[in-house]
């Protein structure tokens with residue numbers, strides 16, 4: 001099948017490469033020349049395990065083409081996927097300007113009387129796809145075009161996105177056109193997974209409901225961690241005991257500094273806005289957002305409680321700035337926010353992240369921050385170590401040896417990567433999240 005992808009970010013580039021790997025003829029378009037130039041040369045504009053090799057292979061095999069030529073790209077695809085960003089606007093609602101710009105451009109270049117399917121993979125609020133349809137028509141002007149719109153929300157996770165695209169728990173497709181759904185199913189037949197066929201609105205809402213539910217799980221265990229800290233219970237033991245219940249499951253039950261990233265914060269907020277716009281006060285979501293905001297502050301308070309709020313005579317080693325492990329993405333990263341808070345209180349920071357250093361530099365600049373070239377280097381002569389991202393390599397460091405390089409053996413572990421007892425054994429003053437002191 002001939003497939004076009006509009007927007008080559010985390011979702012578009014990975015989806016395009018994976019579709020090409022499944023045997024389709026894929027054309028990927030972006031409006032940023034530099035990204036397309038890099039992709040053509042086989043250099044990925046984003047960090048994602050295995051992506052460079054995959055894109056290199058499908059490009060060489062002639063099934064994957066990157067372009068900035070909108071006309072060529074839109075004419076190519078029987079199915080055209082919109083994968084552009086939908087960040088939060090100032091009010092917290094989803095900014096749909098990129099989606100509408102893309103859909104208008106699609107309309108402008110759609111060939112006359114040649115049936116096409118326009119698929120929205122970007123996360124968009126319920127009922128947006130009706131406007132996408134209008135936007136495509138607007139772009140087409142007086143041309144006679146023949147197309148249907150489908151909502152096909154994406155569930156991949158950064159860091160494991162190629163695996164996720166090949167092993168998704170389900171595919172959700174929604175439209176009022178059976179013909180369009182049949183055509184889209186042709187692509188996903190490749191996967192042995194459940195395909196949820198539904199209407200446009202339900203497909204759109206499934207994505208928000210799923211993300212809001214996962215964010216709720218995170219805020220829930222973070223709230224439990226607060227009770228643990230006040231009672232002597234251990235949040236890891238509680239999470240394990242809860243997660244073994246199949247009705248609950250173990251995932252998204254790691255207490256920490258709160259959820260961040262380019263999806264959860266904006267999607268939870270956008271769903272709350274959608275509910276308000278429809279005259280419903282989604283109180284549970286307010287609590288989820290509130291708990292998330294407080295969790296970050298509770299963690300910083302552990303540092304302030306030890307050193308006071310003026311940190312100008314302190315240097316901290318910081319491990320991790322990406323919003324999660326295995327990605328270079330720092331969008332809405334809680335780790336990045338905490339680094340900014342510590343710096344704002346006067347602290348000097350020695351920082352390391354295995355993949356996100358370039359993005360961290362862009363966002364933080366050089367004031368008070370030294371960018372180190374290894375995990376080990378952040379331990380040298382610092383007053384405390386602060387762990388902010390759950391990279392596995394941080395869990396397996398030799399803390400007995402490395403902490404001897406510090407001015408003081410103090411560790412603030414915002415991801416519960418380490419065990420309090422192990423730390424105690426090597427003489428470290430350890431602060432986790434909701435960990436028992438017994």
Ligand code: NAD
Pocket residue numbers: 006007008009010011012029030031032035083084085086098101102121122123124154155156157158262263
């Ligand atoms: P991104 O910012 O990484 O990529 C978006 C790309 O679209 C950019 O390369 C940008 O240059 C391009 N673009 C913007 N306007 C364009 C236009 N008019 N025409 C062509 N290209 C244009 O975004 P992302 O993280 O890939 O997310 C895309 C969508 O998928 C969002 O709605 C997001 O919520 C959703 N989503 C993201 C993830 C994730 O983990 N990143 C997971 C599931 C769903």
